[in-house]
Amino acid sequence: MKTLRPLWIVLTKELRDGLRDRRSIFSVLIGAALTPLLFGGMFTVVAGRNRDSEELKLPVAGVEYAPAFVDWLKQQSGVEIVAAPADAEQAVRDRKEDVVLIIEKDFAKNMARGIPAPVQLISDGTRDTARPKVARAKALLTDYSSQLSALRLIARGVAPSIAVPVRVQEVEVSSAQERLASLLNILPLMLVLAALTGGMQIAIDTTAGERERGSLEPLLLSPVPRATLAAGKWLAASAFGCGSVVFSMLLTVNVLRRVPWHDLGIRFRVSDGDLMSLLALVLPLALFLSAVVMFASTFARSFKEAQGYIGLLVLLPMLPGLLSTLYPLSNRPWLAPVPIFGQYALAADVLRGKPPAVAFYVLAGVSVLACALILVALTSRLLKREKIIFGR
Amino acid sequence: MIEIQGLRKSFGAVQAVRDVSFNAADGTVVGLLGPNGAGKTTTLRMLSGLMRPDAGTIRVDHIDVVADPIGAQTLMGLLPDSRGLYPRLTPVEHIEYFGRLHGIDGPALAERTQALLARLGLNEVANRRVSGFSQGERTKVALARALVHQPRNVILDEPTNGLDVMSTRAMRELIRGLRRDGCCVLFSSHIMQEVSALCDRIVVIAHGTVVADGTPEELRSQTGHDNLEDAFVALSGLEAEEIS
Numbered sequence: 001m002k003t004l005r006p007l008w009i010v011l012t013k014e015l016r017d018g019l020r021d022r023r024s025i026f027s028v029l030i031g032a033a034l035t036p037l038l039f040g041g042m043f044t045v046v047a048g049r050n051r052d053s054e055e056l057k058l059p060v061a062g063v064e065y066a067p068a069f070v071d072w073l074k075q076q077s078g079v080e081i082v083a084a085p086a087d088a089e090q091a092v093r094d095r096k097e098d099v100v101l102i103i104e105k106d107f108a109k110n111m112a113r114g115i116p117a118p119v120q121l122i123s124d125g126t127r128d129t130a131r132p133k134v135a136r137a138k139a140l141l142t143d144y145s146s147q148l149s150a151l152r153l154i155a156r157g158v159a160p161s162i163a164v165p166v167r168v169q170e171v172e173v174s175s176a177q178e179r180l181a182s183l184l185n186i187l188p189l190m191l192v193l194a195a196l197t198g199g200m201q202i203a204i205d206t207t208a209g210e211r212e213r214g215s216l217e218p219l220l221l222s223p224v225p226r227a228t229l230a231a232g233k234w235l236a237a238s239a240f241g242c243g244s245v246v247f248s249m250l251l252t253v254n255v256l257r258r259v260p261w262h263d264l265g266i267r268f269r270v271s272d273g274d275l276m277s278l279l280a281l282v283l284p285l286a287l288f289l290s291a292v293v294m295f296a297s298t299f300a301r302s303f304k305e306a307q308g309y310i311g312l313l314v315l316l317p318m319l320p321g322l323l324s325t326l327y328p329l330s331n332r333p334w335l336a337p338v339p340i341f342g343q344y345a346l347a348a349d350v351l352r353g354k355p356p357a358v359a360f361y362v363l364a365g366v367s368v369l370a371c372a373l374i375l376v377a378l379t380s381r382l383l384k385r386e387k388i389i390f391g392r
Numbered sequence: 393m394i395e396i397q398g399l400r401k402s403f404g405a406v407q408a409v410r411d412v413s414f415n416a417a418d419g420t421v422v423g424l425l426g427p428n429g430a431g432k433t434t435t436l437r438m439l440s441g442l443m444r445p446d447a448g449t450i451r452v453d454h455i456d457v458v459a460d461p462i463g464a465q466t467l468m469g470l471l472p473d474s475r476g477l478y479p480r481l482t483p484v485e486h487i488e489y490f491g492r493l494h495g496i497d498g499p500a501l502a503e504r505t506q507a508l509l510a511r512l513g514l515n516e517v518a519n520r521r522v523s524g525f526s527q528g529e530r531t532k533v534a535l536a537r538a539l540v541h542q543p544r545n546v547i548l549d550e551p552t553n554g555l556d557v558m559s560t561r562a563m564r565e566l567i568r569g570l571r572r573d574g575c576c577v578l579f580s581s582h583i584m585q586e587v588s589a590l591c592d593r594i595v596v597i598a599h600g601t602v603v604a605d606g607t608p609e610e611l612r613s614q615t616g617h618d619n620l621e622d623a624f625v626a627l628s629g630l631e632a633e634e635i636s
Contacts, residue, residue, distance in 0.1 A: 009492045013481075020480040020521075214476030218534065220442055221470050222493035223462045386443050390474075 006224045010232025011239075014206050018236060024201035028240055031197030032248035035190035040255035042186075047260045056136050059084035059091075062103035066117070069103070072144060079140070092122050098130035099123045099137050114152070187252070188347035189321030191245055191278060192340070195286035196293070196317055198244020200310060203237035203293040207379070208306035211298075217389055230380035234291055234372075241286030249279055277350045277361070281343045284365040284372075288339055289317065291375035298382045301391060320344050336360045337367035393418050393576055394439065394545055399448035401434055408434040410600035412448070416578045416593075418544065421571050423587035424580040426597035427628055432580040433473050435597070436549050439578075440470050452545055466494065469543030471551055475534035479523035483514050483533045486522070487540050494541035501540075508536040511569070513562065528559035535566070546570050548579035552586060564590055584621045598628035 018024045061084035063070050074081055085091040088100040102120040110117040121141065123134040150160035210216045219229065253275060296313055300306035320329075320341050330348035333356045335341045342364040349356050382388050399412040409431040416422040426432050437443040439450055441461030450457040450464075457464040477486060487508055491501045509515050512532040517525070522533055531551070539546065548567075552560045567590055570577050581587050587594055588608055596604040596611070604611055604627045608620055617623040 005495075006493060009489070013485075013489050016485075017478055017480050210476075213478070214474030215478060216476075217442065217472045217474045218470075218476070218490075218537065221440055221465055221468075221472065221538075222490055223465045223495075224493050225462070389442050390437065 003225070003228060006228045007232050007235075010224070010229055011235045014202065014233055014236035015239060018202040018205070018240060021201065021205065024205065024240060027201040028198045028244040028247065031194040031244045032251060034197075035187070035194060035248045036251035036255040038190065039187065039252060040259060043259040056080070056133055056140075057082055058099065058101055058137060058140075059088070059097055060101045060103065061088060062105065062107070065105050065107040066103045066111075069107070069144065073140060076140060088120075088122050092124050095124075095127070098127070098133045101137065101141075185324055185348060185351070186321075187351065188278065188282070188324070188344050189318070190252075191248060191282045191347075192285060192289075192317045192321055192343065194244045194248040195241045195282055196289045196314065199237040199239075199241030199286060199290035200293050202240050203233075203290050204297045204300075204303060204306045204310065206233040206236065207294050207297040208300035209303050211300070211388070211391075212302040216383075220383065220389060226380040226383040227377065230294075230376050230383060234287075234294055234376045234379070237290035237294060238287040241290050242283050245279065245282050245286055249275060274350050274353075274355070277355055278347055280361050281347055281350075281364060284368045285340065285343050288368045288372040288375075291372040291379070292316070295375045295379045295382070298379050298388060316340070324348060330354075333357075333360045336364040339368045339371050342367065393451075393453055394547075394578055395449075395451040396435070396439065397449045399435060399438060399450065400446045401438060401443070402446060408600055409438070409445075412597065412600070412602050414595045414602060414605055416545075416576050418576045419571060419574045420592040421567055421577045421579070421590050423591035423594045424578060424597060425582070425584075425587050425594055425624060426580075427582055430597045430628070431600040432582075432597055433549055434600075436470075436472070436547055436578075436580060439547060440468070440472065441465055466541065467543060467545055469538040469541070469546045471531075471535055471538045471546075471548040473549045475531060477522045477525075477530060477533055480521055482519050482521055483509065483536065484518050486533050486537050490537040491540040496541060504540060504542070508539060511566070512536055527554045528556060531555060531559065531563075535563075543575070545576045546578070548577070550581055551579055552581070552583070560586075584624055588620045596624065596627045603627050603629070 055078045057080045058073070059082050060070060060073070063081070070081060073079055084100050084102065085097065088097070088102055091097045092100060100122045102122065104118040104120070107117045107119065119141065121134070121137060123130060123137075149163060153160045153163060210219065220226070253272075292313065293310055296309045297306035300309060317340050321344060323329075324344045329335060329341065329345040330352050331354075332345045333349065335345040336356075346356050346360055346364060394416040396415070397413050399409055400407075401409040412431065412435050414422070424432050424435065434443070438445045438448075439452075439457065441457045441464055444458065452464045453467050455464045455467065481489070484505055487505045488501060491497070491504060496504060509518050512535060514529070514532055514536065517529060522530065525533070531554070535548075535551070551563050551567075555563065564586075567577055567579065571592075579590075591608065593605070593607055594611060595602055604614065606614065611623050611627070612618060612620060615623040615626045617626060
């Protein structure tokens with residue numbers, strides 16, 4: 001009780017001070033809004049693209065040379081044949097069209113003689129957005145070609161299977177959820193960034209800012225242990241970090257509910273339970289990240305200097321996050337006690353629909369909090385250094 | 393009551409304080425006088441408990457500052473060299489924050505806050521954020537937060553630095569008031585008039601050493617100079633430097 005009272009005094013003062021600081025409020029909002037906006041935008045774009053590739057509007061030139069072929073194309077589901085632009089290559093180059101099919105004038109003649117009938121499929125391989133449409137068009141051409149070849153072989157008394165030495169059957173082992181999880185991998189990274197940016201401003205302001213203003217020396221003259229001061233400041237920064245995470249989560253929930261999942265071809269709902277699990281992972285991490293920022297900023301004489309250090313520090317939670325989008329950390333619950341990595345690993349499992357046991361959450365939380373407390377203790381020791389108290 | 397004995401402190405090769413000893417009794421105002429860089433601020437920092445002396449003892453009301461800095465800090469009110477404020481807080485919030493850190497709360501704190509605001513003439517700006525304050529107002533707020541726990545020992549590092557005439561007068565009045573209350577007041581300065589106008593005793597520091605310690609009269613007679621400023625210059629060895 002005797003030590004808790006000053007802790008509470010420091011915490012409430014820093015919270016009040018922080019809430020009046022436009023910069024810290026701004027950084028909480030930015031950190032929180034980043035996730036849902038990016039996320040919602042990304043999924044909507046992907047969904048839109050999937051929808052586009054299924055409904056193929058294919059410009060065809062030379063319809064008159066192959067009426068049977070064009071009729072077949074028109075019968076395929078979701079395919080609409082439209083007139084091709086005069087200069088097809090230029091149109092694709094100018095991105096007016098994603099893909100154009102040109103039927104050459106020898107088509108019918110060659111077809112009749114049984115030699116390959118020429119068509120041109122014009123596309124730009126450097127354009128990612130056009131790729132699903134090009135793939136669909138190619139698949140249509142291959143289908144038509146193999147149907148005809150089968151008919152020709154039958155007409156000559158040959159079993160069509162003789163012309164298919166290898167038959168490929170694609171087996172997708174990942175569930176629809178798992179495929180989506182590869183996109184959702186970015187959600188933990190975004191939440192971690194919210195935790196970092198939310199608490200960062202106040203963590204810097206209460207350490208480097210305090211030194212820069214010259215208010216550290218007067219503060220240290222009050223009869224309160226350094227550890228209490230450091231802990232109060234840390235809890236204030238952590239509260240901002242956690243607030244940012246929760247706010248971000250609420251926005252994300254609202255955005256996820258509005259994503260057109262059916263267009264993604266996936267029956268998927270991120271359950272409230274999953275989101276709670278993510279919160280249980282990221283909130284303790286917010287306390288750790290605030291402690292890291294506070295420790296580093298205590299070395300800085302000014303706000304600007306601290307921002308320089310933190311600029312590098314931001315990479316710390318970013319790298320595992322980016323790494324996890326390339327090499328999924330899922331199914332590695334033994335990473336739990338490693339700060340940051342553990343959170344990403346467990347979050348990946350949650351998003352795959354295979355939540356880890358409660359013990360792993362506890363392990364991750366306890367480990368990350370222990371690291372945070374060590375950093376707070378180190379910070380309070382820094383506050384005893386004469387160079388830090390008086391060095392301005 | 394402040395007792396300082398054989399204080400020494402160096403930073404690397406620089407000996408900031410070589411040998412400083414003096415006492416300051418209750419109910420007196422003691423001026424720590426010396427040119428810039430003489431070791432005044434370093435001495436006061438060691439007295440505040442934030443800087444560890446290489447050698448020597450410091451006692452505040454018989455509490456050893458080096459052994460029990462927090463215990464000593466409850467007995468002292470310090471206006472340090474750096475007197476930064478929180479720009480988004482008001483004077484009242486500053487006073488209350490430091491009051492609570494000293495364990496004062498409730499009606500006692502409210503009463504104390506009002507008394508300080510009145511005494512320092514801060515009533516008009518009491519609930520305004522300090523970010524736009526003048527130098528004088530800032531010093532007053534810093535002083536108020538240092539005095540919130542009614543310390544018996546008040547230590548002021550160059551309290552009139554950067555203040556205009558009216559604020560300087562108010563500061564002098566405040567120091568006299570503290571003496572009337574029976575406080576032990578120790579303040580540092582490099583301004584002669586200020587020290588002579590206020591002090592019961594003067595401790596002159598030069599090159600990290602106490603070169604004189606006595607009443608203004610004693611210093612005048614010791615140096616043979618009627619003018620205190622000439623006495624100061626003679627004592628601190630500035631004359632020799634001026635010529636060379």
